[in-house]
Amino acid sequence: MQLTSLVVTRDGGIKEERGFPFERTPLPHVPVGIPNRGKTGRRLAIGKHFISEIRGERIEQGSFKLIENDVTLLVEPQESEANGRIAVLLKAESGFRGTSEIDVEDEKKTVILRGEVWDSENGTLGVNEVALMIVRPGDQITINRTGRLYGAPEKIVVSVDNDYAFKATPLEVIKAKAAAEKDEEGKVL
Numbered sequence: 001m002q003l004t005s006l007v008v009t010r011d012g013g014i015k016e017e018r019g020f021p022f023e024r025t026p027l028p029h030v031p032v033g034i035p036n037r038g039k040t041g042r043r044l045a046i047g048k049h050f051i052s053e054i055r056g057e058r059i060e061q062g063s064f065k066l067i068e069n070d071v072t073l074l075v076e077p078q079e080s081e082a083n084g085r086i087a088v089l090l091k092a093e094s095g096f097r098g099t100s101e102i103d104v105e106d107e108k109k110t111v112i113l114r115g116e117v118w119d120s121e122n123g124t125l126g127v128n129e130v131a132l133m134i135v136r137p138g139d140q141i142t143i144n145r146t147g148r149l150y151g152a153p154e155k156i157v158v159s160v161d162n163d164y165a166f167k168a169t170p171l172e173v174i175k176a177k178a179a180a181e182k183d184e185e186g187k188v189l
Contacts, residue, residue, distance in 0.1 A: 001061065001062060001063055001083065001085065001086060001087050001134075002018075002060070002061065002086040002087070002164070003018075003019050003020045003059055003060055003061065003062055003086070003087045003088075003089070004016060004017070004018060004019070004086055004087070004088050004089070004164075005017045005018075005019065005020055005021065005088075005089045005090075005091075006088055006089070006090045006091070006158070006166060007090075007091045007092075007093065008090070008091070008092045008093060008100075008143050008156055008158060008168055009093050010093045010094075010095065010149070010152055011152045012152045012153045012156055012168060012170060013168060014158070014166055014167075014168045016166060017058070018058070018060055019058030019059055019060040020058060020059045020062075020073075020087075020089050021057065021058055022046060022054070022057075022058070022059055024051075027043075027045065028045070028046040028048070028051040029043035029044055029045050029046055030043070030044040030046065030059065030073060030089070030132075031043060031044075031115070032044055032089065032113045032114070032115040032130055032131075032132050033114070033115020033116045033117055033130045034115070034116070034117050034118065040114055040115050040116050041115045041116060041117075042113050042114070042115045044071055044072075044073050044112075044113060044132060045071070045072045045073065046059070046072070046073050046074075047065075047072050047073065047074045050074050059073070062074060062087065064087070064112060071112055071113060084136055084137070085134050085135060085136045086134070086135060086164055087112075087132065087133070087134055087135075088132070088133055088134075088135050089130065089131075089132050090102060090130065090131050090132075090133065090141065090158075091117060091128055091129075091130045092128060092129050092130075092143040092145065093126075093128050093145075094119075094126040094127060094128050094145050094146060094147050095126065095145055095146060095147025095148045095149040095150070095152070096125065096126060096147050096148040096150075097125055097126055097147045097148060098126055098127075098145060098146035098147015098148065098149070099126070099127045099128075099129070099145070099146050099147065100127070100128050100129045100143060100144065100145045100146075101129055101143070101144045101145075102114075102129050102131045102141060102142075102143060103141070103142040103143075103144065104131075104133065104139075104141055104142075105139075105140070109134070110133045110134055110135070110139070111131050111132070111133045112132045112133060112134065113131070113132045114129065114130065114131045114132075115129075115130045115131075116128065116129060116130065117130055126147055135160050136160065137160055137161060137162045137163075137164065138159075138160065138162075139159070139160045140157050140158065140159050140160075141157070141158040141159075142155060142156070142157050142158075142171070143155065143156040143157075143158065143168075153170035153171065153172065154171075155170065155171035155172075156168050156169065156170055156171065157169050157170075157171055157174055
């Protein structure tokens with residue numbers, strides 16, 4: 001399965017990178033949030049038999065396996081198929097001194113792990129949610145943000161198209177477009 005890292009930035013845009021960053025200490029893992037700091041930082045363990053197959057600083061292909069009530073990432077060969085889905089490590093940046101929250105329609109089928117990244121040592125400058133999830137074309141992820149946004153949208157909808165391209169749209173724009181289409185349908189010619 002293809003692995004992609006996304007950041008919904010403070011201004012409402014998207015930064016996308018292929019693969020997940022990983023760390024080799026204290027054990028090979030993908031950090032989901034900041035472990036040992038914050039309330040929910042987690043480590044997604046990388047199978048010890050597969051760490052030798054990783055080249056570079058990012059893992060680009062992988063599958064997930066449940067081992068003893070935890071999740072382990074197993075690295076697959078590059079030619080593995082997507083099977084209609086990809087794994088996304090999504091970070092939602094909050095406003096200054098705010099928080100962010102990632103909402104999905106079907107939590108149990110979509111989200112594997114959640115974590116947090118604090119913008120300061122004790123989280124007073126902002127707490128950003130991070131989620132590792134499986135997405136398919138047509139999925140929509142809603143980002144809710146608080147804090148000083150300085151004109152940036154509070155709610156953002158991230159949609160996945162058929163080519164696995166990600167698009168961030170402010171919720172107000174989606175609602176305005178739907179209302180305009182509804183008004184257009186109600187007009188008599």
